[in-house]
Amino acid sequence: xxxxxxxxxxxxxxxxxxxxxxxxxxxxxxxxxxxxxxxxxxxxxxxxxxxxxxxxxxxxxxxxxxxxxxxxxxxxxxxxxxxxxxxxxxxxxxxxxxxxxxxxxxxxxxxxxxxxxxxxxxxxxxxxxxxxxxxxxxxxxxxxxxxxxxxxxxxxxxxxxxxxxxxxxxxxxxxxxxxxxxxxxxxxxxxxxxxxxxxxxxxxxxxxxxxxxxxxxxxxxxx
Ligand code: C5P
Numbered sequence: 001x002x003x004x005x006x007x008x009x010x011x012x013x014x015x016x017x018x019x020x021x022x023x024x025x026x027x028x029x030x031x032x033x034x035x036x037x038x039x040x041x042x043x044x045x046x047x048x049x050x051x052x053x054x055x056x057x058x059x060x061x062x063x064x065x066x067x068x069x070x071x072x073x074x075x076x077x078x079x080x081x082x083x084x085x086x087x088x089x090x091x092x093x094x095x096x097x098x099x100x101x102x103x104x105x106x107x108x109x110x111x112x113x114x115x116x117x118x119x120x121x122x123x124x125x126x127x128x129x130x131x132x133x134x135x136x137x138x139x140x141x142x143x144x145x146x147x148x149x150x151x152x153x154x155x156x157x158x159x160x161x162x163x164x165x166x167x168x169x170x171x172x173x174x175x176x177x178x179x180x181x182x183x184x185x186x187x188x189x190x191x192x193x194x195x196x197x198x199x200x201x202x203x204x205x206x207x208x209x210x211x212x213x214x215x216x217x218x219x220x221x222x223x
Contacts, residue, residue: 010145034128039089
């Protein structure tokens with residue numbers, strides 16, 4: 001491929017999007033948050049009481065979902081049928097359901113198709129769970145990120161608090177991350193796993209600057 005694709009996969013809340021945004025900004029690439037797509041679909045399913053086990057209902061719902069990104073300063077903003085839902089999709093009701101919805105084959109096929117289209121001709125950084133293993137197996141650079149689960153929960157908890165969430169406890173966040181990691185790694189359809197050619201990045205003890213420097217060094221040969 002002529003365009004450069006950087007794939008970042010890994011466990012929940014281990015800084016994938018932070019690194020992806022920093023890389024995109026530094027390199028002038030487009031950042032695509034694939035998790036936001038699964039979250040937006042989940043929000044639609046919750047609002048419209050779509051039963052994820054009802055194949056016809058899922059098919060019908062997917063036909064009524066249009067997702068769009070608009071990128072401001074490499075912060076990714078996602079629109080669900082024209083409505084800005086970037087904040088709502090990060091809240092607990094969606095986090096609690098997203099792994100169930102994203103395990104659905106029809107949902108995944110639809111999302112993967114859209115993601116592949118977005119990366120067809122442009123230089124992109126995409127983060128998620130199956131980017132290096134399924135969406136872009138031919139990505140030039142793949143990272144597999146991980147970090148200590150306690151640190152991850154603390155980071156996500158602080159993020160929720162800074163957005164005004166006063167009900168969710170650190171315990172709730174820890175449980176949700178553990179649940180999603182389990183569901184995401186054990187599902188039948190493209191489970192979360194490290195691609196053979198992915199570079200492992202454990203950022204438990206790394207600053208954001210150190211992670212960016214590490215990643216840039218790996219990407220450099222492909223620029
Ligand atoms: O990246 P984020 O934590 O926002 O993703 C939310 C959920 O979406 C994940 O826990 C996973 O269930 C699902 N997901 C996925 N494949 C991706 C990205 C996200 O299944 N490429």
